[in-house]
Every structure is written in C-alpha cells, then in structure tokens.
Amino acid sequence: MAKIMNNKSWDDLAADYDKSVEDNQSPLVINYLKEEIEILKNLCEKHSRLNKNFSVIDMGAGTGRVVFALDEKLRDDSIDFLGIENSDLMLKYANQKNxxxxxxxxxxxxxxxxxxxxxxxxxxxxxxNVVMCTYNTLGVVPSDKRQSFIDNMKIIAGKNGMVILTMFNGDDFGFVAPKMYHSMIPMIKKIDDDSFDEENRVFHNSLGFRSQWFTKNEINSLLxxxxxPLPINVIIGDTPKTFGNVFVHNVA
Ligand SMILES: C[S@@+](CC[C@H](N)C(=O)[O-])C[C@H]1O[C@@H](n2cnc3c(N)ncnc32)[C@H](O)[C@@H]1O
Known part of the structure; x- marks a missing residue:
C-alpha cells in the first residue's frame, strides 16, 4: 500500500526539490514557472496600487522559490514576504538561501x-494581505483538511485581502500530468506503470508521493x-496548452 505523505516525506524530498522545480532544465517547466511568476507579480502590483503595507504570504513555501522571485521582481519596501512551511528541511534550505x-x-x-x-x-x-499557494500544493493536502486550508487562506488574507491558488490543470490531466512528472524525476524519483490515475486525477508512486489534481469547477467550489482562472499556457509544438491555472479570489 502507498505511504501517506507526511512532514517526514517532504523532508525526504527537500534536497532534490530545486532540481525538479526552479532549477529544472526542461523548457516546459522553465516556461511554466516564468509565466506563473509573471501572473503573480502582476496580481501583487495591482493589489499594491490599492493597498499599502501588506504581506505576501506563501502557504507551503518549499525552499522559497515564489517568495524570493516576487521580492526581487516587485522591489517594494512596503511589502513583507513570508513563507510558511512545516517541513524542517524545506525551511532549512529556504533560510540558507535567504x-x-x-x-x-x-x-x-x-x-x-x-x-x-x-x-x-x-x-x-x-x-x-495577499495569501498564495502554488505548484499544486493543495493537491498534497489530505482531502478532509482542504477546506480548513482554504479557510485559513481567507482569514489570513483579511477582509480586503486576495487569495491566489496556482494549480496544475486537472481538466487536461491525461495530457499534462505525464509531461510534468517526467520532467520532475529528481524529486519524485519513480514513475510506476500505474502512477497516472486518470479517473481520480491523481499522480502517485510506490515511494509514497501523491498529488491530486482538480478541475476548474472543483477549485472554484472550494474557493x-x-x-x-488565469491560464498558465506553455507552447507544445506550435500549440499553446494550458498546464496550470491561477485562481484569484478577492475576499471583500
Ligand atoms: C509542491 S511543494 C510547493 C513549494 C513552493 N510553493 C513552490 O511553488 O515551489 C509543497 C510544499 O508544501 C508543504 N506543505 C504540505 N502540506 C503542508 C502543511 N499542512 N503545512 C505546511 N506546509 C505544508 C510541503 O512541505 C512542501 O514544501
């Protein structure tokens, strides 16, 4: 039976996390992350035209990819950037980079x-506040905890805050998931014959990695x-394909 991901498991993945995400050499992931950060930056800039002295809070910040990229792009001293994590090793790498x-x-x-x-x-x-959660992190949260995760995002955002969720495109799981995960081998380590569960839109492997993907309607219903959502499009051949979506919810 597959292991359930817990804090220990994310600790196990921390050393190889950057190799699969921000240092991934696949053009697909490079373009995906570039497009995603551009969308997040534009949303923060729009928010900062109406609000001052707010925090940008990244829920499940990993080794700090989004926090650092937004700080460097926005260069706005009135904004605090905060990454929240429960994996000690992810936190260790994030603090070292910081x-x-x-x-x-x-x-x-x-x-x-x-x-x-x-x-x-x-x-x-x-x-x-702007409270965000990226790279399909909601998909690794156990199903019975997802609503409290979203509720926490809304509460911490505050009454004029903005909640942002970046999720892989569960409406096209069969096409997108194999392309994403084949490029993330350093972190996920293994793809098994039954790793792509198209019916439930779940990627899982025998080492215990599991991530659920959601349709647009499912995320909108949780939010x-x-x-x-704003699509994150990546060009495959000559055709733009939607690999992820940025969902934005204004609390007010
Ligand atoms: C897919 S990674 C995303 C990292 C980063 N946001 C990025 O976009 O590169 C998910 C992260 O969420 C963290 N995480 C998962 N469940 C969590 C929880 N309940 N509380 C805090 N962090 C959690 C994991 O430790 C992991 O670092």
Missing amino acids: KLRSGFSKTSFLKHDLTDTNLSQNFDLKNA DSTLD
Missing part, C-alpha cells in the same frame, strides 16, 4: 501546519468563486 541574498531584508520563513484550525492566531493580521 541568508545568501543581499539587500533583501523583508523575507522570512515560519514553521506552521497550514491545516491547523487555529493557524490565524499566529499572525499579526493585516486587513489586505466559493465563479471567476475564470
């Missing part, structure tokens, strides 16, 4: 379980939203 950056002092990382129903008590709540 120390090596010069001139950026507004980025920090904290250890919390994002599904904890009392999570918001740990935050100095501002009323217009209680009806807005169309």
Whole structure:
C-alpha cells in the first residue's frame, strides 16, 4: 500500500526539490514557472496600487522559490514576504538561501501546519494581505483538511485581502500530468506503470508521493468563486496548452 505523505516525506524530498522545480532544465517547466511568476507579480502590483503595507504570504513555501522571485521582481519596501512551511528541511534550505541574498531584508520563513484550525492566531493580521499557494500544493493536502486550508487562506488574507491558488490543470490531466512528472524525476524519483490515475486525477508512486489534481469547477467550489482562472499556457509544438491555472479570489 502507498505511504501517506507526511512532514517526514517532504523532508525526504527537500534536497532534490530545486532540481525538479526552479532549477529544472526542461523548457516546459522553465516556461511554466516564468509565466506563473509573471501572473503573480502582476496580481501583487495591482493589489499594491490599492493597498499599502501588506504581506505576501506563501502557504507551503518549499525552499522559497515564489517568495524570493516576487521580492526581487516587485522591489517594494512596503511589502513583507513570508513563507510558511512545516517541513524542517524545506525551511532549512529556504533560510540558507535567504541568508545568501543581499539587500533583501523583508523575507522570512515560519514553521506552521497550514491545516491547523487555529493557524490565524499566529499572525499579526493585516486587513489586505495577499495569501498564495502554488505548484499544486493543495493537491498534497489530505482531502478532509482542504477546506480548513482554504479557510485559513481567507482569514489570513483579511477582509480586503486576495487569495491566489496556482494549480496544475486537472481538466487536461491525461495530457499534462505525464509531461510534468517526467520532467520532475529528481524529486519524485519513480514513475510506476500505474502512477497516472486518470479517473481520480491523481499522480502517485510506490515511494509514497501523491498529488491530486482538480478541475476548474472543483477549485472554484472550494474557493466559493465563479471567476475564470488565469491560464498558465506553455507552447507544445506550435500549440499553446494550458498546464496550470491561477485562481484569484478577492475576499471583500
Ligand atoms: C509542491 S511543494 C510547493 C513549494 C513552493 N510553493 C513552490 O511553488 O515551489 C509543497 C510544499 O508544501 C508543504 N506543505 C504540505 N502540506 C503542508 C502543511 N499542512 N503545512 C505546511 N506546509 C505544508 C510541503 O512541505 C512542501 O514544501
């Protein structure tokens, strides 16, 4: 039986995480991440035209990819950047990278379980934060904890805040998932004959890695939203294909 992913398992993946994500050499992943960060940057800029002194909070920050990229692109001293993680090793790598950056002092990382129903008590709540969660992280959260994860995002965002979820495109799982995971071998380590469960839109392997993919409608229902997401398109051959979606929910 497949192992359930827990904190220990993410610790096991931490050393190879960057090889599969931000340092991945596949043009597909490079273009996907570039497009995603551009969309996130534009959303933060739009938010900062209406709100001042807010925090950008990344839920499941891994080794800090999104926090660092947005800090470097936005270069706005009035914004604090905070990454939340519960894997000690992911946090260790994120903090090591943070120390090596010069001139950026507004980025920090904290250890919390994002599904904890009392999570918001740990935050100095501002009323217009941008709370994001990227790279299909919601898909690794156990199904009975997903709604509290989303509720935490909304509470921490505050009454004028913005919640952003970047998810792989579950409406095209059969095409997109093999392309994504074949390029992420350093981290996932193994693809088995039955790794792609198209019926349930789940990628899993015999080492215990499991990630659920969702349709647009499923995410909108969790967010209680009806807005169309912003597509993350990647060119395959000459054709743009939607590999992920950025869902935006304004709390107000
Ligand atoms: C797919 S990685 C995403 C990393 C990063 N956001 C990125 O886009 O590169 C998912 C991360 O979420 C973290 N995570 C999963 N469940 C969590 C939870 N309940 N509380 C805190 N972090 C969690 C894992 O440790 C892992 O680092």
